[in-house]
Amino acid sequence: MKRFDQNTQEIFVVDLNDLIHNKVEFLTGQFNIFFDKEEVIGLYCYDNFVVNCIYTIRRVANSFLVNLNIRVSLPVFCDLCLNKFEYDFNLSVEEIFTTSFEYTGKSEDLYYFIFDGRHIDVGRVCVENFISNLPSKIVDNCKRK
Ligand SMILES: [Zn+2]
Numbered sequence: 001m002k003r004f005d006q007n008t009q010e011i012f013v014v015d016l017n018d019l020i021h022n023k024v025e026f027l028t029g030q031f032n033i034f035f036d037k038e039e040v041i042g043l044y045c046y047d048n049f050v051v052n053c054i055y056t057i058r059r060v061a062n063s064f065l066v067n068l069n070i071r072v073s074l075p076v077f078c079d080l081c082l083n084k085f086e087y088d089f090n091l092s093v094e095e096i097f098t099t100s101f102e103y104t105g106k107s108e109d110l111y112y113f114i115f116d117g118r119h120i121d122v123g124r125v126c127v128e129n130f131i132s133n134l135p136s137k138i139v140d141n142c143k144r145k
Contacts, residue, residue: 005120010121010123011123012122012124012126013119013123019059026056026057027056031123031136033050033051034048043076044077045077048142049074053070054068055126063097064097068094068125069091069092070126070129070130072089073088074089078124080139081140087138091133099117
C-alpha cells in the first residue's frame with residue numbers, strides 16, 4: 001500500500017516496456033493509496049481512508065490510453081447535519097499520454113502530466129482525478145427526512 005503525501009514525486013509508476021515492445025496487448029493491475037484523514041483540503045473525514053484503483057493501459061500508435069476505475073468509501077461528515085456516514089466515490093476516467101504532442105498555443109492544451117514515453121505514474125493520475133472530482137458538498141440523506 002502506498003501512502004499519499006503531497007511532497008512525494010512518484011506514487012505508483014508503471015513501466016511501459018512490454019507494451020512498447022509488443023510483448024503484451026495491454027497492461028492492467030490495481031493498487032491502493034492510503035490517505036491520512038487530514039490530507040485532502042476541503043474534505044472533512046472522521047477517519048483515514050484507502051483509495052482503490054484498477055488501471056488498464058493500451059497503446060494506440062504513439063499514444064497510450066490510460067483507463068482508471070477509482071473507488072473509495074469516504075468516512076465523512078455530512079455538510080448539512082454533521083452526521084458521520086460513508087460516501088461512495090466511484091469514478092471511471094481515461095487519460096491520453098502521447099509522445100508526439102504538439103503545442104497549439106492555448107493554455108488548456110498544455111500537457112499536464114510529465115511523460116518520458118517509458119513510464120506512467122498511474123498513481124498520480126488517480127490522485128489528481130480523485131481530488132479534482134470530489135463533490136463540493138457531501139450530503140447524506142438528511143434532506144429527505
Ligand atoms: Zn445530513
